[in-house]
Amino acid sequence: MFKKWLNPPITNYMYIYLFNWTNMQEATNHNVKPNFNQHGPYVFREKRSKEDIIWHDNDTMTFYNRRTWFFEEEMSGASLDDVIVLPHPPTVIAAKLGKNMNRYVKKVMNYALQTEGGMLAANKTAEKWLFKGFDDPLTEFAALFLTEIISFPLEKFGLLYLRNASKTYEGTYTIHTGQTNLSLLGELAEWQGSNQSYAFKGECGHINGSTGDIFAPKRIPEDSVSVFIPDTCRSIKLFPSERINYRGIETIKYSTNDQSFDNGQLYPNMKCFCSEKDEVCPPTGVIDMSSCLLGAPLYLSLPHFLNADPSYTDGITGMQPDPQEHDFYIIMEPRLGTPLNGNANMQINMLMEPDDSIDVMKDINEFYAPLVIISDRGDLNESFAKLIRNKYSFVAAMVILFLLDSEEIDRIDHKFLEPGHTHMEYDSDRALIERNIETPRDCYQFFISTMLSIKEWPLSEWREIKTKSLKAFFTVLDVEGRLSSSQIV
Template identity: 40%
Template structure:
């Protein structure tokens, strides 16, 4: 603005005009911008082939790690020969970097998306607390599972089974390397024998090799087919699982305990109340897991998140919460033989093998589990299953998904490998999936979270500038300090005097 070439009136138009523009713009930013930008961000969240959410969902952009622990049975021979109390030592962690990729995507007309998930694991020796060639002794699950399936058979049949078990590699425990137990697998003589029988009454046996994650690395088929809501048209449904393998019920547990709901852990409903629990469905656990609001907040990479974690109720079987009784089968309920609180019976999804899901080291579990063995030492900070969640956009900032799988072993006097044993819960392996948001994704998230405030404070700045300009204009007007105002006043005074003189009579 060139004040030297502007008259007083022009100066006033410029100052008051610009001041009004700044003030009105600032007022609009303060009132309208936060809601507008929030709506724009929320509208960009639903899962579509062109949304920003899509790329981050199709392949998780932050580093994830699976920390595996194997429980070495240190006194297996003493237990077998003398009935000693079993002792287990947790070995590891054996750490693998994990990549998740969604495969075979299909966007459906009902605003859902169907996909398969492929997980790929890469060995991370520098992060591990053990070597892949560590020799570890664990219960021989194939032999024990087969023996358990024969427990209620007639004695004559059990006698023939026992002879076959002894002659074909049956064992209470075996020793192999950590890598063989986890991914590589080992040839198992008893499995080979069981395959050759082709027994139509027994679960199908597809291989004579055994490992906890055999043939799972890079497989897109293992976890099944998921169908989730895309969030299009209803953000409150975003990421909610609708079907798994074409069904909305797992079939493993009765009623609500088998109903599918919650997230597959990759996509969460945004803008939920912070007190609302997080619900996850993880295929390996055969059930949903509710993480309760802890009331604790944490700042990660400059972003505030709230902690959601398991509680003593998470793996209850009806003793603490009557609604959880459906995790105990109707038959066991009728016989008053439900598992004690703290561990979920995985038998319904493990061909009736008495395997149990719990927090690591039997944390929160009834003492009857850990008391059958020695070697477990629960530690809340280490063994807790939790997610720290930014709730507005539904983004996990940190994940520590820790669980343990154990096997219930008890005596059977008709089967040699189980004869003379105490009853005990043998921990097999513990798994912890860990992830923390990286700086790049955190920067994007912070920008999205701060845009409403940035607009609001920009509006406040504009409003202040506008008000200052208007006030300055008012002061200059009152004090008559505009550039050229004095000359204009003198000219006006001279004109007034001349006018008065010319009107004086001769």
């Protein structure tokens, strides 16, 4: 299982869509709504690796999560050379950070924007908007002269600049190993060395959730799951939406709903996700990322503002939210806690606000501009899916290894469900079991010698296991009722 966690048996692809602002020249015309056309997808194959793993005495482990992306031109529906018009983030960020400063500082800010490349929108290639980044005179000027007013930590700007193949970008994760409490397996204990997020206070700042690739087994069907998103400094909660048979495996689909992106307007317990710096919190349906990203006016939503307040789509045109296409979900086998398929669907938006003291921002419409959709899609490979489909053989192997390691089991007593000859498929195998297995060592040796010929381990034929402590183990395991605790003495 540890090897599966290190190298997940899931093929991941990242689908990226950029939003082209088609009528930015009408930005000050209040009779015309800004229009954004979705462009893409740009598809990248993703490779994940856990690095610098440190094991702790308190049943936790710390690691870095490196993600490397490779462009898949044949799978993509657009070229990285495409020119896309987006709002100019350095200008918008500078205007936002200077909004509440005194008028003298704002005059300096306005002069800098006028003379050092400030603009409402920019046209760059998709490659530059994403990973490559682009040189920007405004960021260079701010780095030299405006360090006390505004901080641009990067010499270039790109939506995903410096992320590709970076070991440290996401920071360190510390998760529970589940060694003494299996219900905590995969649950985050700390991020960046702390159990509290710097972006939120109280319960909303508590670090929790999973990194998305491992969850605790034996899940209660009604319970939600949480996935931690480092760019928001918080987790997003997914709720069970339906039971589905996925590739022959009984699963539960966990999806977002109107609570997942709320800030207290619909659910009072989410109020602490409303940033204290905001005089009025944004309408429900987006996550304010500014506290996590040095004050940048960025907001996370589902693609096309799915499930969000109608004001977001009313302020612009081009949005077509579709629950089937734009949902954020995980399909999970609940007994093992294994994700089989998922789509981490997220849209990053930028708040565009008029500002009378900044010439380039004067008289514009106020709206949330969609910048990019990042859809991280994963699907279990067939070899591991086959192993899960044959779950009784998988569980039998776990049981046998447990028997072999146990020092308290003296004897295994097995009985057939029906006496005499039943002329069933496994009769010959049952006879071998009856004649040859009396101790855990016998069980292990028999299993190794016959595992290639037996199609499915007949676990249901083990009626009684003489032991002092194994009852609790099987009560937890349960095996979907095929071996209940009442059958274990």
